[in-house]
Amino acid sequence: MTPEFIVGFARQSIELTLFISLPMLGVGLIVGVFVSVIQAATQLQEMTLSIIPKIISIFLVLLVSFPWIMDKMITFTRxxxxNLPNYIH
Incomplete structure (x- = not known):
């Protein structure tokens, strides 16, 4: 294994991780901004009002995107x- 291979493999792994987490992080960001705007407009500063909607929305996105996530992970692992024999050289 060459250093170039290891760096490339690490890059590919990190890119896949970020690509898989992007839907949940994006929805969490959008819901968080929306809830923050509502809290600022109504001056309600309760922490559960910001955390609960984010948790629920991220969980729903995870349920919807789970087949896609598993497909990406299975393809990467397969x-x-x-190619493991090629990597051992």
Missing amino acids: DLLL
Whole structure:
């Protein structure tokens, strides 16, 4: 294994992780901004009003996108295991 391979593999792994987490993080950001605007407009500064909607929305997005996430993870793992003999050289 060369240093270039290790860096490339680490980059590919990090990119996949970020790509998979993007839907949940994006929805969490949008819901968080929306709730913050409502809290600022109504001057309600209760922490549960900001955390509960984010948790529920992120969980719903996770449920909806779970098949896509599993497909990406299975493809990455399958490619890794199929090319393992090439990586050992």
